[in-house]
Amino acid sequence: MLAPDRRAFLLGGIATGALFVAGCSSDDPEPEAIEIEPTAPAEPDPNLVDEFTLIAAYTGAIAAFPELRGTLTTIADQHRAHARELGASDADLAQIEPIPPDGARVRPTVTELIKRERAAARLRTESTIGDVDAQMVRSLTFIAASEASHVPELQDVRLGLGGGS
Amino acid sequence: MTYTDPAAIAAIRDAIRSEQNYVFACGLAGAQLKGGARRRAVNQLADRRQRIEVLAAMIDQTQVPSTPPGFEPPAPIDNARSARRALVDLNNSLVGTYAQVAATTEGDDRALAVASAQDCARTAVQWGGASQAFPTAE
Numbered sequence: 168m169l170a171p172d173r174r175a176f177l178l179g180g181i182a183t184g185a186l187f188v189a190g191c192s193s194d195d196p197e198p199e200a201i202e203i204e205p206t207a208p209a210e211p212d213p214n215l216v217d218e219f220t221l222i223a224a225y226t227g228a229i230a231a232f233p234e235l236r237g238t239l240t241t242i243a244d245q246h247r248a249h250a251r252e253l254g255a256s257d258a259d260l261a262q263i264e265p266i267p268p269d270g271a272r273v274r275p276t277v278t279e280l281i282k283r284e285r286a287a288a289r290l291r292t293e294s295t296i297g298d299v300d301a302q303m304v305r306s307l308t309f310i311a312a313s314e315a316s317h318v319p320e321l322q323d324v325r326l327g328l329g330g331g332s
Numbered sequence: 333m334t335y336t337d338p339a340a341i342a343a344i345r346d347a348i349r350s351e352q353n354y355v356f357a358c359g360l361a362g363a364q365l366k367g368g369a370r371r372r373a374v375n376q377l378a379d380r381r382q383r384i385e386v387l388a389a390m391i392d393q394t395q396v397p398s399t400p401p402g403f404e405p406p407a408p409i410d411n412a413r414s415a416r417r418a419l420v421d422l423n424n425s426l427v428g429t430y431a432q433v434a435a436t437t438e439g440d441d442r443a444l445a446v447a448s449a450q451d452c453a454r455t456a457v458q459w460g461g462a463s464q465a466f467p468t469a470e
Contacts, residue, residue: 241462241463242463244465245463245464245465246465248465248466249465252466288450291446292443292446292447292450295434295442295443295446296439296442296443301435301436302435304431304434304435304442305431305432305434305435307446308427308430308431308434308435308445308446308449309427309428309431309449309465309466309467310465310466311446311449311450312427312430312431312446312449312450312452312453312454312467313453313463313464313465313466313467314450315450315451315453315454316450316453316454316456316457316463316464316467317463318454319454319457319458320457320462320463
C-alpha cells in the first residue's frame, strides 16, 4: 500500500524550497537569488487514502482466504472504481500492497472488513457535509451508498461461514 | 430550511415522486411476498411515508407533488421474484435521486439525503440485489 506521505506527494504536490537563479553566464554579474517560500504539502485526500486502505485489506483477505474470492473480489473492484472516481490512476492502484489479515481465522477477517466498510461509509458521509463542489457531493453520495451496501453482503458471507471458522 | 433554488426543488420533488412510487411498489410486492419478506415490505411502507413528509418539509407546500392515484411498475409485479426485483431496482434508482438531493441541498438536509441513499442501497441488497460501485437500476 502507498504510505500516506507518498500519497501526499502524488496528490497534494511537493513542498518546494526552490531557489530561482537569474542568469547563468560566467560573464554575468553576481546572480540574483530569489528565495521562494516553501509551500506546505497539501493534505492527502482522506477518502482516497481510505479507498486504498480498503483495497489493500480486501486484497490481503483474498490472498489469505481464497475461498472468499468471489464476493470479496467483486467488492474490491468496486473500491477500485471508487478510487478512480476520486482521482486515482491505474498506476496508483497497481502500487497498492495487500494488508494481511490480523489472524489466521476467516470469520474475524470478515468482521474486520465489515467494520472498515462502516467506517468508510461514515467518512464519506462526513466528507459530503463539508464539500461544496456539487459533483463531488454526488460522487461521494454514490460511494457512501455503495459502501453501506457492502455491509449486508459481507454479513451474508459471514453467515455462510457458520460459527466455527 | 425551505429551498427556493429551482435545482433543489426539482431534486426534492423527484425524490418525493420516487418514494411515492416505492410506497405503491411495496404494497404490490407485499401481496406477492410471505413471512418475513412481507413484514419487511409493510414496515418499509411506513418508513418511506415518513421520509416523504421530511422531504416535503424542505420545499414550499405548493410545490409538493400530490400522491398519484396509482403506480405502473416498469415490469409486472406478479410473483415473489418479480416483487423482489422491482424493489431492488427502485431502491438502486433512488440512490441517484438522493445523490442529486445531496448535491443541491446543505447541512442536515444533505446529511439526510446521503443517509437515505445509503439506506436505499443497503435495502436493495437486502431484497436480493448485488452491490454496485455506483448503484443504479439495472
